[in-house]
Amino acid sequence: MEKIEIPDSIRCELEEKGGIDGIIESLPDNQKLKDIVSIARALSDPVRVRVLFALSVQPMCVCLLVAMTGYAYSKMSYHLSILKEGGLIYSRQEGNYLIYYPTDQGREIVERIETL
Amino acid sequence: MEKIEIPDSIRCELEEKGGIDGIIESLPDNQKLKDIVSIARALSDPVRVRVLFALSVQPMCVCLLVAMTGYAYSKMSYHLSILKEGGLIYSRQEGNYLIYYPTDQGREIVERIETL
DNA sequence: TTGCAGTTTCAAAGAGGTTTGAAATCATGG
DNA sequence: CCATGATTTCAAACCTCTTTGAAACTGCAA
Numbered sequence: 001m002e003k004i005e006i007p008d009s010i011r012c013e014l015e016e017k018g019g020i021d022g023i024i025e026s027l028p029d030n031q032k033l034k035d036i037v038s039i040a041r042a043l044s045d046p047v048r049v050r051v052l053f054a055l056s057v058q059p060m061c062v063c064l065l066v067a068m069t070g071y072a073y074s075k076m077s078y079h080l081s082i083l084k085e086g087g088l089i090y091s092r093q094e095g096n097y098l099i100y101y102p103t104d105q106g107r108e109i110v111e112r113i114e115t116l
Numbered sequence: 117m118e119k120i121e122i123p124d125s126i127r128c129e130l131e132e133k134g135g136i137d138g139i140i141e142s143l144p145d146n147q148k149l150k151d152i153v154s155i156a157r158a159l160s161d162p163v164r165v166r167v168l169f170a171l172s173v174q175p176m177c178v179c180l181l182v183a184m185t186g187y188a189y190s191k192m193s194y195h196l197s198i199l200k201e202g203g204l205i206y207s208r209q210e211g212n213y214l215i216y217y218p219t220d221q222g223r224e225i226v227e228r229i230e231t232l
Numbered sequence: 233t234t235g236c237a238g239t240t241t242c243a244a245a246g247a248g249g250t251t252t253g254a255a256a257t258c259a260t261g262g
Numbered sequence: 263c264c265a266t267g268a269t270t271t272c273a274a275a276c277c278t279c280t281t282t283g284a285a286a287c288t289g290c291a292a
Contacts, residue, residue: 043156
């Protein structure tokens with residue numbers, strides 16, 4: 001697998017690191033990769049970033065999020081479901097309302113983004 | 117804007133925070149939002165996460181990345197361009213080769229992901 | 233039990249991202 | 263200047279994500 005022409009400057013450093021195979025081994029494993037991508041996907045739409053940040057200031061029912069953004073319920077529901085899949089928010093029924101909260105991971109990520 | 121029915125538990129906390137308008141003001145501004153989304157989008161494909169992590173171990177020419185992943189040049193080039201747009205990597209010509217490096221921001225982000 | 237407010241689900245349409253192979257570009261060595 | 267290897271660009275096909283409105287579901291109160 002190592003029979004490829006590359007600049008000397010790189011060949012040298014590369015061999016110290018175990019060649020291509022050494023690098024491949026140091027990469028995140030498949031589960032970790034899935035988690036990263038799922039979180040990134042959750043954050044790759046401005047609607048969802050706003051919602052996550054808003055919820056990390058103040059947990060809210062869907063109707064409040066709808067009032068805040070002006071989006072349709074079904075649209076908001078769709079975006080909430082992706083944030084949920086990414087493990088960034090969760091919901092609890094309270095009476096007639098569903099209240100959404102950031103998870104610990106959601107808060108952690110908001111924090112890391114804020115200090116970027 | 118505040119004439120909406122919401123559970124008391126939330127109405128109360130919400131008012132302390134300046135109501136809906138208070139929360140909207142605390143959200144990331146449009147430029148910040150664009151930056152976040154652009155970075156998240158760059159990380160929302162496993163190909164690109166792998167490439168970014170690999171480059172942060174060892175800067176590489178495209179041919180090495182192609183050898184490492186088995187992808188076509190054009191495909192690799194496409195993904196590199198998105199990582200570049202996100203400000204996560206940059207390239208320098210060296211002889212016949214284009215070498216890709218992580219930017220400071222790219223390294224920072226890899227670090228924050230690794231310690232998540 | 234009926235009705236209603238809050239919310240999700242669904243399917244279809246629309247928009248945007250990814251892959252592919254062929255052609256263009258660009259630096260280097262002859 | 264020409265040929266070559268490295269890489270990008272391009273357009274078409276393909277696939278996935280997002281939006282939309284209508285219908286279904288859920289918990290509560292009458």
